[in-house]
Amino acid sequence: MDLGLKGRKALVCGASEGIGFASASLLAAEGVNLVLVGRTEEKLAKAAAALKDLHKVEVDYVPADLGQQEGRKAVLFHCSDPDILIHNGGWPRAERDFRKWSNEDWLRAVDLMMLSPIELITGVIDGMAERGFGRIVAVTSRFVKEPSAELALSTSPRLGLSGFITGVARKYASRNVTLNSALPGIIATETQFQHGRDLATAASKSFDEIWAERSSTNSANRFATPEEFASLCVFLCSAHSGFLTGQHILSDGAGYPGVF
Numbered sequence: 001m002d003l004g005l006k007g008r009k010a011l012v013c014g015a016s017e018g019i020g021f022a023s024a025s026l027l028a029a030e031g032v033n034l035v036l037v038g039r040t041e042e043k044l045a046k047a048a049a050a051l052k053d054l055h056k057v058e059v060d061y062v063p064a065d066l067g068q069q070e071g072r073k074a075v076l077f078h079c080s081d082p083d084i085l086i087h088n089g090g091w092p093r094a095e096r097d098f099r100k101w102s103n104e105d106w107l108r109a110v111d112l113m114m115l116s117p118i119e120l121i122t123g124v125i126d127g128m129a130e131r132g133f134g135r136i137v138a139v140t141s142r143f144v145k146e147p148s149a150e151l152a153l154s155t156s157p158r159l160g161l162s163g164f165i166t167g168v169a170r171k172y173a174s175r176n177v178t179l180n181s182a183l184p185g186i187i188a189t190e191t192q193f194q195h196g197r198d199l200a201t202a203a204s205k206s207f208d209e210i211w212a213e214r215s216s217t218n219s220a221n222r223f224a225t226p227e228e229f230a231s232l233c234v235f236l237c238s239a240h241s242g243f244l245t246g247q248h249i250l251s252d253g254a255g256y257p258g259v260f
């Protein structure tokens with residue numbers, strides 16, 4: 001299926017690996033030119049070279065920390081007129097006991113998981129509306145639909161972001177600008193491999209045991225590939241998805257037990 005995106009320009013965050021890189025690759029395969037964001041310049045340069053080589057599209061990158069306002073400003077300075085924005089990447093590392101989270105922990109989490117996407121969306125959305133095309137996708141998490149106390153530091157700002165997305169989507173739907181969030185279940189990225197290794201060490205178990213235990217938390221009994229999840233993000237960016245907006249869509253191998 002031709003997604004109708006050839007020649008468009010996408011700003012993809014957290015794009016040097018994992019879900020962001022997979023999304024950038026699928027967009028590049030559709031002929032979309034890219035601006036990649038991440039903190040580490042070497043990783044971005046490597047990702048950009050690989051995508052350019054493979055798909056013959058224009059690929060630029062901005063090293064920036066999305067958890068800092070300066071970083072967000074640098075991104076918008078470099079790329080204020082994308083047709084597509086995928087906000088993705090990073091999560092606040094902290095103890096799992098919410099009673100131990102400091103005010104600073106909360107502010108860092110809100111900065112990265114809520115203010116970062118809101119500032120980038122605010123910076124690009126009017127240009128999209130003027131040009132009559134815009135697709136915005138925020139990658140959040142399955143925990144937005146099934147919150148837990150241990151992960152409230154990321155879930156709470158992400159729920160705030162979800163409300164922002166639905167509210168703003170209603171204002172821009174008539175201008176062919178859509179805003180949605182995509183909620184990953186468990187996706188086999190390097191971050192998850194590292195998490196698995198850490199859990200295995202802490203529990204004195206093998207990595208394979210931990211991976212199998214975690215896989216059994218959904219009905220598909222496995223992790224998704226980054227490309228499987230990215231294909232949801234990229235469909236939400238397609239020319240054909242103009243009526244699909246303000247939604248929060250889960251891809252989790254039927255891990256979530258509810259209907260809605």
Ligand SMILES: NC(=O)c1ccc[n+]([C@@H]2O[C@H](COP(=O)([O-])OP(=O)(O)OC[C@H]3O[C@@H](n4cnc5c(N)ncnc54)[C@H](OP(=O)(O)O)[C@@H]3O)[C@@H](O)[C@H]2O)c1
Pocket residue numbers: 013014015016017018019020037038039040041043064065066067088089090091112139140141142184185186187188189190191192
């Ligand atoms: N993988 C899953 O199973 C899963 C499940 C639920 C939710 N999610 C969410 O999905 C998103 C992507 O996850 P992922 O597994 O692909 O791996 P990730 O480790 O969250 O993201 C990796 C990418 O994000 C960049 N990044 C991280 N922190 C950043 C920051 N502060 N500013 C700018 N770039 C940053 C990394 O590059 P640098 O390190 O160089 O900055 C890298 O390009 C995350 O927000 C995660 O919480 C993932």
